[in-house]
Amino acid sequence: MRQYVSRGPVSLLVAVLAPLLLAVVLLPWRGHLANTNVALLLVVVVVAVAALGHRLAGALAALSAAVWFDFFFTLPYERLTISDSSDVTTAVLLLLVGLAVSQLAARARRFQVIAVTDAGYLGRIHDTAALAHSGASAHAVAEHVRAELVDLLELHGCRFEYGTLMGNPPRLEHDGSVMVGRKRWDADRLGLPDEMELRVFGSSGYVGRFMLDSTPGTMPSAQARLVAVTLAEQASSALDSAMRPVQAA
Known part of the structure; x- marks a missing residue:
């Protein structure tokens, strides 16, 4: 499965859609699940995409996660605006952490090359x-x-x-x-x-x-x-x- 996900075009599509799919799955618990917990779950998806894809895929996943977090889980709902300052902070941190993770994943793959060579x-x-x-x-x-x-x-x-x-x-x-x-x-x-x-x-x-x-x-x-x-x-x-x-x- 990894060989298909890690390809350029496919990994970019997964990067955009994976955070959206998780956000939809979590929608029934909106209001019961703290937004910080939602953000942490979205970061897990970003980490997975960055690990399987490449640097650009990880960055796109981070951006997608931040957008859908804003759209579905911050007031007013279903709008790309945020009224609560704490949610603004969470959304920004989600984006920044996701971008950082994508860079680290790219470096980790490079270090893996060294780890497996004589x-x-x-x-x-x-x-x-x-x-x-x-x-x-x-x-x-x-x-x-x-x-x-x-x-x-x-x-x-x-x-x-x-x-x-x-x-x-x-x-x-x-x-x-x-x-x-x-x-x-x-x-x-x-x-x-x-x-x-x-x-x-x-x-x-x-x-x-x-x-x-x-x-x-x-x-x-x-x-x-x-x-x-x-x-x-x-x-x-x-x-x-x-x-x-x-x-x-």
Whole structure:
């Protein structure tokens, strides 16, 4: 079930609807259940969405929870206004706590990558992070990550492409899964597709992608795929900086 919920579009839909569904379930107890308790229950939903989805999903769930708390449980009911100052405080705290939880969940998933990898994987992550923050050129960082990906995933070849997306090749996702179109590819059983992309995002948005040419017959583990994603993320700041002048032009 998690593999469907954690996908981008589905997780965003769940993020919006899950707090609404809980609010509807709690409606018969409106007036009998303290609003602070309602807010705590909604936070539980936000935590669940953030843990299964991604950072944006958690933020949307927090916003949705705050809106439905206001709409259903604060006077006047069924209006997006609040007359009681304590309810205002509760609604604001619900939103802020939900946003904080979504950020923590995203960090927890990243730490989970480190928790399940051995010393060799940790060394790759450390070396890439050190290079990316050393002031080395974007080309040097991209070349370092390219070489690491070839070794880590036993690739036939790899290259980094700056700029806009072209085509719709299979994609290595942030959780280590592989998507072919809208369908999940069973990488643990089938290995990697012949060619796939690993996208890199920076503070300004999409930066580029590593194009991975797999070696027939090899099946990199889920841990190796997670580390590959982490290496690309470590390089994102250096690659993003190199793109800014191009984007400005």
